[in-house]
Amino acid sequence: MIENISLVLAILYLVYRIKTYKKVNKIIEERIETVHKPFFKRVQNVLECSEDEAEKVALALDKYFVPLESEFYKVDSCNYSFVDAGGLEGTFSIDQNYNIVSLIYNGIDLLSLHKY
Structure with missing residues (x-):
């Protein structure tokens, strides 16, 4: 009897988890579509x-x-600048493999901070 109750509870828990994950996945997909895709498109442009x-x-x-x-602007072939909604400015540069070489935001070199 106890084994049957445990089995039913385990099945109910799995159904609950599946429904919860579906909701979370939908929220994540909506966030990607509404926030990240436009960001990627601005960078691509x-x-x-x-x-x-x-x-x-x-x-x-x-x-x-x-x-x-942030809004992005081209400075030259490998240097770019950006301005966020609050008016703070930054610059970054990339190499030929599209790796970020330098990133200065609001006067702070973020890549050098990451090294420590």
Whole structure:
């Protein structure tokens, strides 16, 4: 009898977890579509590169907390600047493999902080 109750409880728990994960996955997908995709597109437009390369740069910028609502501008072939919604400015540069070489945001070199 106790084994049957345990089995029913385990099945109910699994059903609950599946429904919960579906809700969480839907929220994550909506966030990707409404927030991250436009961010990736703005990076792609300024870098004039493929989606994969833009995503690589955008994820690196996101890793260092560059605001997702930032607007990007091209300075020269490998240097770019950005301005967030609050008016704070930053610059970053990339190499030919689309790796971030320098990232200065609000006067602070974020890449040098990451080394320590």
